[in-house]
Amino acid sequence: MSRDKSETSAEEFFPGRKSLKAFREAAADCKACDLWERGIQTVFGEGARHAEVIFVGEQPGNEEDLAGKPFVGPAGRLLDDALIEAGIDRTQTYVTNVVKHFKWEPRGKRRIHKKPNTREIVACRPWLEAEISLLKPTIIVCLGATAAQSLLGPQFRVTKQRGQFIESTLAPYIVATVHPSSILRAPDDETRRLERRRFIDDLKKVAHVLSKTK
Numbered sequence: 001m002s003r004d005k006s007e008t009s010a011e012e013f014f015p016g017r018k019s020l021k022a023f024r025e026a027a028a029d030c031k032a033c034d035l036w037e038r039g040i041q042t043v044f045g046e047g048a049r050h051a052e053v054i055f056v057g058e059q060p061g062n063e064e065d066l067a068g069k070p071f072v073g074p075a076g077r078l079l080d081d082a083l084i085e086a087g088i089d090r091t092q093t094y095v096t097n098v099v100k101h102f103k104w105e106p107r108g109k110r111r112i113h114k115k116p117n118t119r120e121i122v123a124c125r126p127w128l129e130a131e132i133s134l135l136k137p138t139i140i141v142c143l144g145a146t147a148a149q150s151l152l153g154p155q156f157r158v159t160k161q162r163g164q165f166i167e168s169t170l171a172p173y174i175v176a177t178v179h180p181s182s183i184l185r186a187p188d189d190e191t192r193r194l195e196r197r198r199f200i201d202d203l204k205k206v207a208h209v210l211s212k213t214k
């Protein structure tokens with residue numbers, strides 16, 4: 001019996017070999033949801049093979065889709081700077097997204113971010129689970145509501161629970177904070193400065209836990 005497309009999962013595209021390289025290559029051909037037709041390419045996670053901390057965002061943006069690399073656009077640059085201020089070495093981290101293709105809609109000549117739906121998040125989740133199980137990080141940091149609700153449950157509220165370490169079977173420590181793109185969208189400079197400061201404070205909690213586990 002043929003299966004409904006809505007049931008397709010990324011797991012069906014898994015490689016035989018269990019290595020990050022094999023998973024990255026296999027994800028390049030994933031067609032488990034319709035987003036493969038919209039983005040230019042799969043944007044798999046990247047970073048240190050022995051990363052102690054994984055940062056998980058929602059999905060690649062315009063620049064990430066063009067480059068084929070996660071967190072290289074404006075939000076990624078904000079994350080880089082915030083990591084330096086928090087005392088976390090980005091070369092010792094791994095960055096990825098819940099959904100590996102850029103979902104967008106046209107506005108004039110621009111490609112505007114569109115939030116992935118539940119079907120797309122569920123279809124793509126096996127790639128993220130594979131990254132986590134291969135890397136075995138000490139800490140997972142969810143950046144924004146989509147990542148937090150995907151990994152911590154739909155009841156999770158970043159606004160109320162940001163910066164709190166939550167018990168999880170995924171890693172010894174898991175915590176959520178805002179997505180750096182939300183800081184960039186702040187309505188004025190003062191709000192942006194305050195939100196950036198709160199973001200760095202959340203990252204400092206991550207740095208503190210990392211220092212205790214060394």
Ligand code: SF4
Binds near residue numbers: 035
């Ligand atoms: S978004 Fe994820 S599940 Fe959908 S096609 Fe891309 S890699 Fe596959």
